[in-house]
Amino acid sequence: MNFSFDEFANPDPSLTGYAPFGAYETWYSVTGSLESSLTPIIVIHGGPGSTHDYVTPLRQIALGGYPVIHYDQVGCGFSSQLGEAEIADLTMDFFLDELNNLIQWLGVADDYILLGHSWGGMVALEHALLQPKGLSAVILSSALASAATWKSEAIRLGSALAGRAGEDFRAMKNGTPTTSETYGLINRAYSTAHLFSGPVNWVDSGIDPEFDSGDAVYRALWGSSEFDFDGRFGTWSVVDRLGEMTTPTLVIWGEHDESTRLVNSELLQGIGESVEAEILGGGHVTWADALTPYLAAVMSFLGALDGERA
Numbered sequence: 001m002n003f004s005f006d007e008f009a010n011p012d013p014s015l016t017g018y019a020p021f022g023a024y025e026t027w028y029s030v031t032g033s034l035e036s037s038l039t040p041i042i043v044i045h046g047g048p049g050s051t052h053d054y055v056t057p058l059r060q061i062a063l064g065g066y067p068v069i070h071y072d073q074v075g076c077g078f079s080s081q082l083g084e085a086e087i088a089d090l091t092m093d094f095f096l097d098e099l100n101n102l103i104q105w106l107g108v109a110d111d112y113i114l115l116g117h118s119w120g121g122m123v124a125l126e127h128a129l130l131q132p133k134g135l136s137a138v139i140l141s142s143a144l145a146s147a148a149t150w151k152s153e154a155i156r157l158g159s160a161l162a163g164r165a166g167e168d169f170r171a172m173k174n175g176t177p178t179t180s181e182t183y184g185l186i187n188r189a190y191s192t193a194h195l196f197s198g199p200v201n202w203v204d205s206g207i208d209p210e211f212d213s214g215d216a217v218y219r220a221l222w223g224s225s226e227f228d229f230d231g232r233f234g235t236w237s238v239v240d241r242l243g244e245m246t247t248p249t250l251v252i253w254g255e256h257d258e259s260t261r262l263v264n265s266e267l268l269q270g271i272g273e274s275v276e277a278e279i280l281g282g283g284h285v286t287w288a289d290a291l292t293p294y295l296a297a298v299m300s301f302l303g304a305l306d307g308e309r310a
Contacts, residue, residue: 001014001032001033003062003063006056008056008057009060010056010057010059010060011031011032011059011060011062011063012031013029013030013031013059013070014030014031014032014033015029015030016028016029016030018079019071019101019102019105019106020105021074021080021097021098021101021102023080024074024079024080024098025074025079025080026071026072026073026074026079026080026098026101026102027052027071027072027077027078027079028069028070028071028072028102028106029052029069029070029071030067030068030069030106031059031062031067031068031069031070032062032065032066032067032068033067034067034106034107034108036065036066036067037065038064038065038066038067038306039066039111039112039113039136039137040066040067040068040069040106040108040111040112040113041061041066041067041068041069041112041113041114041115041139041302042069042071042099042102042103042108042112042113042114042115043055043058043068043069043070043071043115043116043117043120044071044073044099044114044115044116044117044120044121044123044124045070045071045072045073045117045119045120046117046118046119046120046121046142047073047076047118047119047120047214047217047218047221047222048073048075048076048095048119048214048217048218048221048222049073049075049076049214049215049216049217049218049221050076050119050214050218051072051076051077051078051214052070052071052072052077053077054285054288055070055117056070057287057288057291058070058115058287060291060295061295061298061299061302064299064302066113066302069102069106069108071102073095073098073217074094074098075087075090075214075216075217076214076217077214082216082217084216087216087217087220088220090217090220090221090232092122092123092126092233092236095123096123096126096127096130099123099127100127100132103134108134109132109134110133110134111134111136112134112135112136113135113136113137113138113139113302114127114128114135114137114138114139115138115139115141115298116138116139116140116141116143117141117142117143117285118141118142118143118144118259118284119221119222120141120143121140121141121142121143121144122143122144122233122236122238124138124139124140124143125138125140125143125145125238125242125245126238128245128247128249129238129241129244129245131244131246131247135247136247136248136305136309137247137248137249137250137301137302137305138245138247138248138249138250139249139250139252139298139301140249140250140251140252140267141252141253141286142252142253142254142257142258142259142284142285142286143251143253143259143264143267144259144263144266144267145237145238145239145242145263145266145267145270146236146237146238146239146263146266147229147233147234147235147236147237148235148237149262149263149266150229150258150259150263151229151234153258153260153262153263154226154227154228154229154258155173155227157190157193157194157227157258157260158170158173158186158190158227159173161186161189161190161193162189162193164185165185165186165189165190166189168182168185168186169186169190169227172186183225186227187225187226187227190225190226190227190258191226193256193283194226194256194257194258194283194284195226195258195283195284195285195288196283196284196285196288196289197256197283197288197289218231219231220232221233226258226284227258239266239270242266242267242269242270242271243270243272245270245271245272245273245274246272246273247273248273248274248305248308249267249271249273249274249275250274250275250276250277250297250298250301251264251267251268251271251274251275251276251277252276252277252278252279252286252294252297252298253277253278253279253282253286254278254279254281254282254283254284254286254289254290255278255279255280255281255282255283256281256282256283256289257282257283257284257286258283258284259284261278264276264278275301277297277301279293279294279297280293281293282294
């Protein structure tokens, strides 16, 4: 098919819509054609509550013939927003049910691939552990298997921040009261060091932050910040269940990622049919700083998978 492109050189979606999900609606987009002979890839964004906008560069995978599906999880972006009481009731099962509903709505249940980033990798793992018949592969992008390991690594990374940010971080973790201004400065330094280093241009201008409950979802489920994973999923772990994974899996992360080699080693050691790719120069949003090598690694994995299935 012929592609048109947005101002950032990402292919435009060929289809957008809403999948009914109980009392809610899940917004989705498809880039490429679901009639393609290649397996569709469902991208699960992070956060929780971060929306599809920052993963839009992954639409470029569709240039290789793979249909790419993005969606906003309920509670953020273009999908149904949630009130305080609804956010308080959110569980992993809610997000698994939403994902399964989308898979059924789009008619791809017989053959699909999941690409989960960060929190999205947690959802992808939980889905894969249910061993659905149509799941052909999983790409775990800057993901995790254990909140405890993530938290310990975040403290290590924060403590090693250069200059005043590192001093303030160490003091904060030692119990020194921290002002909101200092906390913000630490957060920005941590983000620059481990999430992405330069300016970004992925925001979908159609998302009105005034009506986006994603921040509240993030605080409730993840926590105060990337290095304070103290929300509802702060004790989450599937480390003891990874041996049940039977799906070919790519474990990919960035050189400067907060999802560190130690975090990813738990995935690699636990998942029998897994391969790794560490992307030099990349952070947590790996494609923001290293798009070409990131996409090359993903396409190499997909190509090898297709070769095995031929």
